Amino acid sequence: GQQLNQSPQSMFIQEGEDVSMNCTSSSIFNTWLWYKQDPGEGPVLLIALYKAGELTSNGRLTAQFGITRKDSFLNISASIPSDVGIYFCAGQGRINTGTASKLTFGTGTRLQVTL
């Protein structure tokens, strides 16, 4: 089946630094999503991307849909302590009428921010 590789698995950064993470797939996707999960809570949708090459921002977060449609990138600028959490990418193939194309989740990037 489809697999998503997220990199890095974890990272420690200092407050104020910029963060970059990526997600690569063995298959082409039509939609890329990025979620953040805080401890003890459910994931929160951060950004959705629907077109190859698309670049979308949400505050300090910027995500890109790779040109090959097999990868996506998430950048966080000027990190702050509340950015701590696990970031998941998710890819989705073509949606057929009446059925949901399976959303494949990556294994996550754990971000820790030090003061």
Place this chain on the structure above:
Amino acid sequence: NAGVTQTPKFRVLKTGQSMTLLCAQDMNHEYMYWYRQDPGMGLRLIHYSVGEGTTAKGEVPDGYNVSRLKKQNFLLGLESAAPSQTSVYFCASSYSYQPQHFGDGTRLSIL
């Protein structure tokens, strides 16, 4: 401003017991989902629903059943719990095929 509410939050079962997890959303969403999250793995879709009275299998449906009798509720049932079903279960809802709002999860341990 409840969003997606899951009950219970924690549960311990013995092998072979049955139970039902309840998910309720107050956003009038058509789409609802049940996922499981295991250590070191991404979320995996168990079952989903695209509207009241409809359900469909996801990636890992074996051992689970679901019902969507009311638009706002999506129930996940374990008929005969097995240790392999120890996991954190998340419900989600949305207006589309991309889950947007998640509950805080149900932590289920099966001994």
